[in-house]
Amino acid sequence: MSNSKGQFITVEGTEGVGKSTNMAFVKNWLEAKGHEVIHTREPGGTPLAEEIRELLLNKREEMVDSHTELLLMFAARCQHVYQKIQPALEQGTWVLCDRFTDASFAYQGAGRGLGFEKLKELETWSLQGFKPDLTLLLDLPVEVGLERAKKRGPVDRFETEKVEFFTRVRDGYLAIAEDESERMKVIDATGSIEQVQEQLEKTLAAFYHKVMMP
DSSP states (O other), X not given: OOOOSOOEEEEEOSTTSXXXXXXXXXXXXXXXXXXXXXXXXXXXXSHHHHHHHHHHHSXXXXXXXXXXXXXXXXXXXXXXXXXXXXXXXHTTOEEEEEOOHHHHIIIIIIISSOOSHHHHHHHHHHHTTOOOSEEEEEEOOHHHHHHHHHTTSSOOTGGGSOHHHHHHHHHHHHHHHHHTTTTEEEEEOSSOHHHHHHXXXXXXXXXXXXXXXX
8 A cells, every 4th residue: 555554534423323334334445445444432442441431331320520521531542542543553554433532522522511622631631642534523413313322222321411412512523523624524414324425435535535645
């Protein structure tokens, strides 16, 4: 390949936008180009990070403070980045991740009301400027996404939040997309699977041409 270093692609979105189905499509598309691709997720991705995921998602009687939630997210993320993601990229493997730092800005920054400024400081300090090369934001009206999510089965601690919370999360994502439009591409997830994946393919093709044939 003309570019020996792997590329880091993330998929974001609120509940029920179809991340799992569409991540499989992205992975197959990249593998068809001849790349080795690992599929991972946040929070999680390593044994320690997966343990932190359980702490974060399990329902509990004790209220989880928003700052605690944020710091646990970043603790899992640091382990994930330094133990799994960066080593894979250095070996030329492409990494496809279900959510990353943008989720913290959307869920804790916007959804929980912690704001973006402190998160930017935490991101800079802990990740030293490490960001995805491309982020695909699957966007869907909140009510539609929550209806879809309910049909999947039991909900986790985040999925029990009210519509207003997820509206703030969606607004947070769209604000990031507006501010970082070169990196984060908005995919309209309201249509059929075929329509969504047609958008994904066009976006991936444009990105691929840019990084592989500069």
